[in-house]
Amino acid sequence: MLFVIPGIIWWIKFRFFSYFIVDKGFGPIKALKKSSEITRDVKLDLFLFEVLLRFINVVGALCLVVGLVITVPVTLVANAYVYRELLKQTQVTPDFEISKANEDKLEI
Template sequence: MLLLLIPGIIWSIKYGFVFFLIPDKGVGVKEAFDLSAEMTEGIKWKLFWFDIFGFLVLVAGLLLLGVGLFLAIPVIYLAAYMIYNKLLARTKLGIAG
């Protein structure tokens, strides 16, 4: 079970933008996975540290008796969407889309 943890983290980073690509660009599932892999190529460590920071922000929100989650969750999603837009500009859909 523990051996699946590292590959699971890598895959979640590699394919983390699939749920943004499908509604935003109207691509199919396979193409969304391919584009997400292309978008995250070479910056997986930066995205990993962003995910760690987001997790710590969520924990801080929970420590504030859950009230902090009302601010933490939208801020994390907004930051992820901003990263998505920056990375999308580097791909073929960023120009054509």
């Protein structure tokens, strides 16, 4: 029990790291940091959202497993939508930053 609750909290905290790798091209460490940043104040809401998505998938499985053909894509799109909405709420910077020393070299 002592490992389950912190595991759920860490899972919610870092659940969007793969989205940052694919969408923004971040490295793994920066993607983990950014995932932690966008989920900082909404962990309980994300947990309840995930419980709802799991319930929807269970209902789809109870419909002779054929319902999963509909519920799994819907839940994946819902996750992507939540990622986009959380991204709008926070300022995400690119993985690279041009320093003043390198800026002079870039000018032609």
